[in-house]
Amino acid sequence: MTSTGKLGDTVAANDHGRCPSTGPFINIINNSEAYYSSALIAKVRRHVDPEEGYFLMVPGDFNSLAVVNKVNVALVRNGHVRRVTAVMPADEYPAYFAANVLGASVALTGGGSSIPVPPAVALHEAVLYAPRYDVARSVSWLSTDMPLSRKARLVPWDTKGRTWFADILGWCVLHLPWGAGLRRYVADPLFYFFSPVVRLNFALSGGAGYVLDLDPTTHADYATQEYYVPTDKFGAFRATLAAVIARYRVDALNVTVQYSPAETGSMMPWAKTNVFAFCVTYRKSGDPTTWSQELIDDAIALGGSFDLASQMDIASTDEILAAYPGTTDFLAHKFRYDNLYRFHNALVDKLCPVEFYNAAEDVRRGNIEREDALFKSFVDLKAEAHQIDLYHLTGVKSLSEIPERRILLGRISKANEALLEAYQADMKTELQVSDLKARHIPDYLVRAFERE
């Protein structure tokens, strides 16, 4: 997860950045507008429609529920920020973070503009150094009134704004066999020796480091994975991470840690509590499934989760269900609002392959046809009853008509009872559950169809 990216992707993945007070993107969305395949347009205002479910459905849906047309997000002023760093044993990092970052990341007051200034600690992350990942470097960008040491508003996109010095350091760290040691003892102390003052946007747009923002879309040899663990489980997961990387000889170039407060409202929350996000950037070599799954299982066992965007193909369905308990509700909403099953992605296709959906559709169609037939016979009888004004008897002309009317009443009553029974038994649900199970559809999908 990065601080820069396309807005649509960021909403779809409910991405996060380095701002310790913000967390998942959903936390800063005020309003949103989304188009559903069922022609529904959902306009939702967070503070006006707190109970409105649509808002909760879209961020983090990986574009499988709706097309997001507009989002209105909370901004902060593009103020000045100054970089400060500190190196410490990794196990001391949570205490350092709590004292120096979390306590200071409250919003500052300051004036003149309706746009709030950034928090005192505007951006923060920590780097864990290879090979044992037992030493952490905290990198914070603090809000300041000091004059800028670099005037540029943004890092140029094409060059990432790196100097030749940073380029050389980056190349050495990435490609030399002793790159990890070089980074920890030489490159980083040199790189972080200075404490530049830049605009917030500049710091966000790629000027933070020289190996920290490897972008898998532009570096085909690298990939990233991310694991989220509750803040009090930092030490336990760090130890497992270091052991797994060593045991499987993972060519991990970079491990960074970012903080995220719990998120409010998304259907597939990755930050169920306040979490530390461990982002592992590694050079692709071999199949990462084994070691990734080991880390995924450990994160889940510690009450955390993992990044669906980067590990969708690696994680098993059981792991997805364990890390994201809202999956069943998410699928139920998917079936309800994308009822033509138009929006697909790897997540949806993995959780609910088209053949399962089609099987459910067959069952559903059969149920609807049965219910419609019941209803049609009932409506026909009622029409007949109304024609002779049965309820008010104004049309009764002779005693001989009464038995016929009783027969008609009896038929109406029987049809009514059949309908009532169907509704009371929730025919569409009950029949479908048994029928779905008969077609070997997994339990979590049956529950999703049931809740739809």
Place this chain on the structure above:
Amino acid sequence: MDNGIEPYEIDIRTTDQRCNELAGAMLDLAERNWGRWRGDPAGGAPSFDDPIAAAAYHAMSDEIAKAGEKMDGDMKAMDRILPMARFNFR
């Protein structure tokens, strides 16, 4: 699947069943009092000679009218949900 209208559907069917019972009771009343009531050619309520039978008829007629209003209310409530429920294969 729970689309929010099932409670109203059940309520309507239950109320309708009560209407059927009342209609049956009215047929019983008409049969028991045969020859002692006259229909209204204009389509209005029949008039009974026996005031007790008349009161019973009107009580049942009123209950049917109230049941009709209740069903109207349930249908309006369903209409309010229907734009949502319509997306649910309805």
